[in-house]
Amino acid sequence: MAKQLSERGDSILWTKLDAAANWARKNSLWPMPFATACCGIELMAASASRHDLSRFGSEVMRFTPRQCDLMIVAGRVVMKMLPVLQRIWLQMPEPKWCISMGACACTGGVFDTYAVVQGVDRFMPVDVYIPGCPPRPEQLIRAVIDLQEKIQSTGTLNASEFLQQTTPKGPDRFDSDELGRIRLRDRLALKLPIYNPRH
Amino acid sequence: MFSCEERVNELLPGRCREWSEFRGQRHLTMVREDLLPTMRVLRDSLHMNMLVDVTAVDRLEYEGAKDRFEVVYFLLNVDTSQRLIASVFLNEPELEIDSVYSLWKSADWLEREVFDMFGIRFRGHPNMKRLLLPEQFAAHPLRKDYPVQGRGERHNFPVITRASS
Amino acid sequence: MPMHLTEDEVDEYGRREGLWTLNFGPQHPATHTTLRLLLTVDGEEVVDAEPDIGFLHSGFEKLAEVLDFNQYVTIVDRMNYVSPMANEIAWHHAVEKLLDIELTPRCKYLRTIFAELMRIHDHLLCVGACILDLGGISAFMYANNERERIFEICERVTGQRFHTSYTRVGGLLFDVNDDAIAMLREFVQGFDKTFADMDKLITRNRIFVERTRGVGVLSKEAAISGGATGPVARASGVVRDLRRDEPYLAYADLDFDIVCSREGDCFSRYSVRMLEMLESVKIIQQALEKLPSGPIFADGTGKEFMPEKREVYQSIEGLIHHFESIMPNRQMPCEPGSLYAATESPNGELGFFLVSNGTFRPYRARTRPPSLVHFALFPQLIRGCMLSDVVAVLGSLNIIAAELDR
Numbered sequence: 058m059a060k061q062l063s064e065r066g067d068s069i070l071w072t073k074l075d076a077a078a079n080w081a082r083k084n085s086l087w088p089m090p091f092a093t094a095c096c097g098i099e100l101m102a103a104s105a106s107r108h109d110l111s112r113f114g115s116e117v118m119r120f121t122p123r124q125c126d127l128m129i130v131a132g133r134v135v136m137k138m139l140p141v142l143q144r145i146w147l148q149m150p151e152p153k154w155c156i157s158m159g160a161c162a163c164t165g166g167v168f169d170t171y172a173v174v175q176g177v178d179r180f181m182p183v184d185v186y187i188p189g190c191p192p193r194p195e196q197l198i199r200a201v202i203d204l205q206e207k208i209q210s211t212g213t214l215n216a217s218e219f220l221q222q223t224t225p226k227g228p229d230r231f232d233s234d235e236l237g238r239i240r241l242r243d244r245l246a247l248k249l250p251i252y253n254p255r256h
Numbered sequence: 257m258f259s260c261e262e263r264v265n266e267l268l269p270g271r272c273r274e275w276s277e278f279r280g281q282r283h284l285t286m287v288r289e290d291l292l293p294t295m296r297v298l299r300d301s302l303h304m305n306m307l308v309d310v311t312a313v314d315r316l317e318y319e320g321a322k323d324r325f326e327v328v329y330f331l332l333n334v335d336t337s338q339r340l341i342a343s344v345f346l347n348e349p350e351l352e353i354d355s356v357y358s359l360w361k362s363a364d365w366l367e368r369e370v371f372d373m374f375g376i377r378f379r380g381h382p383n384m385k386r387l388l389l390p391e392q393f394a395a396h397p398l399r400k401d402y403p404v405q406g407r408g409e410r411h412n413f414p415v416i417t418r419a420s421s
Numbered sequence: 422m423p424m425h426l427t428e429d430e431v432d433e434y435g436r437r438e439g440l441w442t443l444n445f446g447p448q449h450p451a452t453h454t455t456l457r458l459l460l461t462v463d464g465e466e467v468v469d470a471e472p473d474i475g476f477l478h479s480g481f482e483k484l485a486e487v488l489d490f491n492q493y494v495t496i497v498d499r500m501n502y503v504s505p506m507a508n509e510i511a512w513h514h515a516v517e518k519l520l521d522i523e524l525t526p527r528c529k530y531l532r533t534i535f536a537e538l539m540r541i542h543d544h545l546l547c548v549g550a551c552i553l554d555l556g557g558i559s560a561f562m563y564a565n566n567e568r569e570r571i572f573e574i575c576e577r578v579t580g581q582r583f584h585t586s587y588t589r590v591g592g593l594l595f596d597v598n599d600d601a602i603a604m605l606r607e608f609v610q611g612f613d614k615t616f617a618d619m620d621k622l623i624t625r626n627r628i629f630v631e632r633t634r635g636v637g638v639l640s641k642e643a644a645i646s647g648g649a650t651g652p653v654a655r656a657s658g659v660v661r662d663l664r665r666d667e668p669y670l671a672y673a674d675l676d677f678d679i680v681c682s683r684e685g686d687c688f689s690r691y692s693v694r695m696l697e698m699l700e701s702v703k704i705i706q707q708a709l710e711k712l713p714s715g716p717i718f719a720d721g722t723g724k725e726f727m728p729e730k731r732e733v734y735q736s737i738e739g740l741i742h743h744f745e746s747i748m749p750n751r752q753m754p755c756e757p758g759s760l761y762a763a764t765e766s767p768n769g770e771l772g773f774f775l776v777s778n779g780t781f782r783p784y785r786a787r788t789r790p791p792s793l794v795h796f797a798l799f800p801q802l803i804r805g806c807m808l809s810d811v812v813a814v815l816g817s818l819n820i821i822a823a824e825l826d827r
């Protein structure tokens with residue numbers, strides 16, 4: 058990252074501001090453990106004895122969104138929980154990243170039911186997906202390392218790389234017309250108010 | 257000791273109730289009006305002091321079923337480990353039944369869950385609200401005519417993108 | 422539960438002078454997973470608590486209606502994710518009762534061993550997390566180390582760390598090999614040390630004792646009328662354990678004690694859990710001694726079970742057998758009827774109510790979750806306590822959200 062010019066003395070580093078910021082950010086990821094279900098237990102195991110996530114510079118789990126810059130969604134997110142998740146995401150300061158841990162958070166997993174959101178990436182940005190049900194702690198550690206690489210290679214000082222992403226980044230909704238189809242079939246206008254996380 | 261059956265029939269004679277057995281478990285089926293008196297007898301005279309569970313079954317697609325909803329109570333005598341399953345059948349327009357909250361405190365949430373999942377109301381329950389699903393939810397998901405994947409409620413959220421957060 | 426205030430004391434927002442409402446959760450470190458409490462507090466004293474649950478309601482019972490008896494075991498796993506195998510055992514216990522299957526002795530013993538292993542696992546996590554919430558982190562680390570050892574055994578036996586899906590109707594996915602038995606022996610021998618470590622760290626720890634003694638007291642009457650089971654009930658003096666009172670699996674041949682306490686406060690719930698672990702170790706030890714040899718699938722009952730996985734992979738007969746046993750039109754018929762069967766899971770009585778309509782698929786499968794019943798007791802336990810006691814009481818009840826909401 059930095060080129061050290063030894064003839065000018067050992068104390069001067071030349072680098073790009075972006076790279077310096079990225080280096081600082083990637084090595085002090087403070088995760089917000091949004092642990093809802095079984096994956097949360099593996100998340101706990103990853104940060105406790107034996108696996109010890111802190112070896113990779115992201116051990117300071119904070120439960121206050123205001124202090125975090127890495128959201129780890131561990132576990133299934135259901136109808137009642139998604140507004141909470143979005144709200145917490147909005148409360149986190151920029152720049153922030155998101156890891157979606159486990160089959161449920163990525164796609165709904167085995168729970169293709171009325172209550173479970175079929176992948177959090179449909180409703181909020183996700184940077185790294187971890188497959189598995191539950192993923193092993195090693196996989197979570199790998200994901201953190203991958204995210205660090207991503208930050209190092211794409212990050213900018215003022216986080217302008219985020220501004221271009223105006224559509225959800227996840228895979229296409231394979232049943233994007235499900236809602237319309239069901240409405241048509243049942244002639245039923247859903248009276249559900251849209252949950253607004255921003256109020 | 258008297259068997260459960262004889263004791264109930266003796267204390268509350270002349271009511272319409274039915275006893276059956278499946279795999280060694282006693283089932284009692286009664287009519288809705290009988291629920292509270294029978295339950296009181298079961299608790300006080302037969303010492304069924306724990307209400308283990310309350311649930312319901314939607315028999316819409318069950319072959320040969322005459323009534324649609326069956327509310328099931330699981331009783332237990334803690335000291336002798338005697339168990340009894342009691343059920344009441346209900347049908348569509350009047351989905352209302354007496355609450356047993358006054359007899360066993362554990363009925364509180366269990367009955368609320370039945371209301372949430374099946375839409376059966378419990379008369380006399382102190383706090384008949386949805387337990388698990390959001391207040392705005394319009395359906396009762398464990399009814400057989402509700403699809404497993406739902407009616408699209410799970411897609412009904414605003415999308416937050418990178419640029420907007 | 423609404424607040425019990427007289428009319429003139431309430432202001433226009435429904436609050437009383439000096440009382441304020443505190444929102445606890447749904448995303449809070451001490452809720453372990455997801456639940457929400459609306460606390461009404463007067464200064465630091467909790468006047469009332471209104472739990473709001475359902476933040477993890479994922480439609481388990483609806484899924485049961487579209488999966489068959491063998492498939493649903495994968496979903497049951499995810500119910501109480503701190504002791505997954507205990508759920509599997511409870512589920513197939515109910516299914517086997519419905520199908521009227523008698524297990525082989527070896528299968529019974531193996532299931533007993535794993536049920537107890539899961540009890541240890543659950544209690545370790547519960548105790549560890551409880552003390553973690555109260556501010557002590559070391560005991561959690563000790564507990565976690567031991568849990569990793571249990572995970573290793575599970576992985577060796579079933580191939581998965583914790584969602585093992587190990588049981589099948591009438592048997593088990595794999596037999597255990599000598600390696601696994603050796604690991605189990607080693608675990609049993611090494612457990613005393615961990616137990617002593619944790620015991621030393623917690624039991625006479627002044628802070629822990631003062632924060633849990635006399636806090637969140639549940640009387641015996643309230644426990645019975647509120648439907649409490651398992652360690653919560655036993656800590657309140659209800660001498661009841663399904664392992665003894667309605668013996669299932671191999672518990673009738675094994676010798677163990679039931680741990681009870683009289684006080685019913687957080688500390689006694691903690692002690693009951695700790696001592697139960699020792700009993701579980703005793704059970705595993707005996708079961709390992711007595712472990713019979715023989716097949717793991719029940720046979721000769723005129724019923725067709727899944728073949729062992731090894732056969733499926735290594736012989737064409739096994740493959741065909743497996744294929745046939747999962748075809749919906751070839752599956753075992755089952756008598757129509759409804760039945761409730763419960764086992765003593767680490768958390769309390771975990772029961773399943775099955776309604777069958779003659780197919781190999783439940784018409785309705787209701788779970789009787791101990792967490793739901795225990796959490797309903799929470800407002801009554803916390804009234805009059807301090808705000809900081811909320812985490813102590815929550816931790817001692819061991820509420821598992823996925824089981825709470827299903």
Ligand code: SF4
Binds near residue numbers: 094095097161190
């Ligand atoms: S992915 Fe698997 S382990 Fe993770 S929350 Fe979903 S069901 Fe649980």
